[in-house]
Amino acid sequence: MTTLTFPLSRIEGHARVVIETRDGEVTLAHFQAMELRGFEHLVQGTPAEQMPVIVPRICGVCSTAHHVAAVKALEDAYDVTPPPLARKIRELLLLGQLVQNQATSVFVFTMPDRLGLTSIFEQAKDGHAEEIRAKIAGRALKVRKAGTDLISLAGGQFIHPVKAVVGGVTSGIDSEAAATMLAQLEEALPMACDLFDSYWESSLTMRDRIGTWGDDAPAHYIAAVDECRPNYDGDLIRVMGPEGKMRDRFPAREFRDYLTLEDTDYSYADCTSYKGEVIRANSLARVNMAEQMGTPRADQYLAYFLESFGRPAHAILLFDLARGIELVYGLERAIEILAEPLDDEDADVPYTPRDGDGYGLVEAPRGPLIHHYHIEKGLITQAEFIIPTMHNVLAIERALRVAAERYIDAEKVDMELERAVGRVVRAFDPCIACATH
């Protein structure tokens, strides 16, 4: 028996892949999360109203999603309905997170795989690659920053935001600040499209070199957004079957009837499945479910994507391209919202806390995120965090097995396997701090 261990980089957090083979047969492919802080335990006894500030610390990449999910869970428990303006500002906040995350995953995490680099921040030895790299790095950070600046504007803080509170948000956005942000996004949009075009092109080149888009069997898909103009401040979780038919639609409160949670002895992250089937969350799930994005540039990219790959698309590396479509959508949709008045109504309503259970749902960049709190005497006595990356653990392991089978035979292990492992894992953009929490 041979055991191959692959440390991972250019993903959030500490993880590794372990593959075992016997006589050229792949016998095991594990995705191991290597760290744990223990949020479900450590928040016990916390005054419930403090959760929106404590739980963003689960993850600095996804803090916005946790912030909003916590507020929504408390609103569910207290039976509070935030005013429409607050919902709009929260949508903006989540769009900022989407732009920030997709730009990071596409240009910082996975672009180097297409250029044969270790990082977009490291000078390439090959002149042509260096020319491309130099053009990308600065602009990629500018596009990201448009996302983080949007989080700052709508959330008060660019990481671990504070402005969403039970009952709404602390304040609206005045027209002057909105106009400045809008101008910044309008500058970022063509830059993002341009970068995405060259990303798409270099993805095609990479596909030709390796001879695959990362083929794997079809899977179920899970997302908490609607068919058109996805709003990441989601209300219902939807499941699509491998053939493209809608199978189920349910609120966060009922997640146990549809999703099975399991832990393993080789990873600090648990995993979920849908009625025993492998599911996939993240960009490809949403794009597979989207009739339309609802904004012009994003719809052009979506049409081209569908023309090229059909619906539902199942190949692994298409997650990366789907992420680019969402980046463009995020910028366009935020521009639309910022053109509307955002300080003309109440942003916040009063509330009275009470005990009980609350469920909060958000479509985070990596998929549906659920927070469940049980509150007694104002304190958290039980907390559950159902994390998007947990939905993808089984899908990652299955895709890793397919990749391993491609590059391992009885005689040898093709060294391309190491790169393939990186490409497969990064396509799912896993977040280990979240998955283990």
Place this chain on the structure above:
Amino acid sequence: MKKFAVLQLSGCSGCEIALLNAEEWIDQYDLAYMNLVMSSHEVPEVEVLLVTGGVRTEEDLYRLRRAVRKADEVIAVGTCAISGGVANLGSRSAVREEFFAHEERLHLPDLLPMCRPIDMEVKVDRYLPGCPPTPELFMAVLRKSPDMEIASSVCQECGLKKDRDMLPEHLSGFRQGEVLSNICLINQGFLCIGASTRGGCRALCTRAGYPCVGCRGPSDAFIEKGSEKWLNAIRRIFSRMTEIPEEEIEAALRSPQLSLFLFQFADYAGAGQAPRHKEQVV
């Protein structure tokens, strides 16, 4: 170009993301290692090593000890590296027992009994507190002689007006449903501790209508003293500016939201650490 590396232990990557937001370093500094954005397996020889996250697993400890040997200067960045951070809320015996009963795994790096600050294990030259520190503060720490003006407290950077006639009777906070812009959050019944918290963040939270929870740690006036001095300063402010009963303030000061950050700098974590010197803290 000054060569630097970022070593991430158990944390949330928020500090790394904040650094990515400080675009200026790209042209001025040579990033030699940072697992989040770069595929390289070992920290090379560098002038500056930024360490984020706390020492939670045996692997964290191993990687920390190995990395500091390669660096001329070691800087602890963010609450987790400085105090163990949010994971230290689990450092209560009841929680710890439950935690290990559920979470230990045989085939993974062992979890340590508490999430330790890095200076319990290695020598640290400077500290950059904040959860996370802002991009501006990252640039200041890389430049060494910061050309940014850092006010002594968040309060001084905030600019919300105090109103002598508004004397809240309870910490009613967001339950009221409305946050008045331009009025000090203490006057509005929020537990804001910006008056004794280190400046440098530009009062991002309070200006957005959310009270300061103290993530930058104590200001220079309290940093070399025990936590009791800091807590007393907060108590004094509330007795002067509000009519909130002492017990209510007391309970709030011991709440997880604040203790997440309050125990950054002194004896609060119960680790028996000597206080950090103010000259070392940015």
